[in-house]
Amino acid sequence: MDIVHPQAQAYAEKYTSPEDALLHEVAQYTYTQHAHSHMLSGHLQGKFLEMISCMIKPQRILEIGTFTGYSALCLAKGLQPGGKLHTVELREDDAARAQEYFRRSSYAGQIILHIGNALEIVGELDEAWDLVFIDADKENYTAYFNLVFPFVKPGGFILADNVLFHGQVLEAEIKGKNAKAIQAFNDEVAKRIDAERMLLPLRDGIFLIRKLHE
Numbered sequence: 001m002d003i004v005h006p007q008a009q010a011y012a013e014k015y016t017s018p019e020d021a022l023l024h025e026v027a028q029y030t031y032t033q034h035a036h037s038h039m040l041s042g043h044l045q046g047k048f049l050e051m052i053s054c055m056i057k058p059q060r061i062l063e064i065g066t067f068t069g070y071s072a073l074c075l076a077k078g079l080q081p082g083g084k085l086h087t088v089e090l091r092e093d094d095a096a097r098a099q100e101y102f103r104r105s106s107y108a109g110q111i112i113l114h115i116g117n118a119l120e121i122v123g124e125l126d127e128a129w130d131l132v133f134i135d136a137d138k139e140n141y142t143a144y145f146n147l148v149f150p151f152v153k154p155g156g157f158i159l160a161d162n163v164l165f166h167g168q169v170l171e172a173e174i175k176g177k178n179a180k181a182i183q184a185f186n187d188e189v190a191k192r193i194d195a196e197r198m199l200l201p202l203r204d205g206i207f208l209i210r211k212l213h214e
Contacts (some may be wrong), residue, residue, distance in 0.1 A: 003203070003205065026101055058130030060083065088136075098113060119140065129152045129153065130156050133159045138179075149195075162182065162204045164205030168182075169186065186199070
């Protein structure tokens with residue numbers, strides 16, 4: 001199911017500032033060479049991530065799910081001097097490809113790539129996060145959220161991708177383990193009284209969540 005009408009998507013991209021040369025290269029490689037190219041954030045969502053990061057002006061960003069590095073490069077554009085972005089990728093091939101792009105970027109000294117299971121790695125990072133982006137395996141979304149939320153600064157933000165999951169969560173009967181996991185995650189977030197939330201129908205759905213001040 002197309003959540004966003006293709007013509008509306010194309011129109012929005014037409015009036016959105018273009019990708020820089022490196023992002024365009026990442027996108028072209030992923031779309032033409034990667035078997036799971038649909039997982040790429042892409043132009044419109046990437047610019048949204050960049051804009052959010054630039055508004056927040058974070059010192060510390062966590063990304064769960066690096067893929068080929070496109071979203072990390074977008075998020076890094078809002079980093080303040082001395083800021084760091086930690087990104088975690090399970091697949092070694094994707095991590096290696098992303099690392100090549102990171103080394104060539106102007107954020108080479110600010111992006112730290114971890115390879116392995118995010119549920120094991122994130123808990124070992126001694127950081128307080130201004131901004132978190134969750135875009136990994138859907139079955140663990142709730143676990144990722146519950147793991148990172150205590151380490152998000154009051155007033156900090158969590159973004160979660162694919163929360164409409166190809167429209168499957170809109171069906172009367174939700175089928176498939178990933179769609180069910182996303183629905184469970186959405187319900188979990190909706191119950192929180194310590195966070196404000198907004199679900200945006202951008203691309204495949206993005207949850208924008210702000211941790212309330214303690």
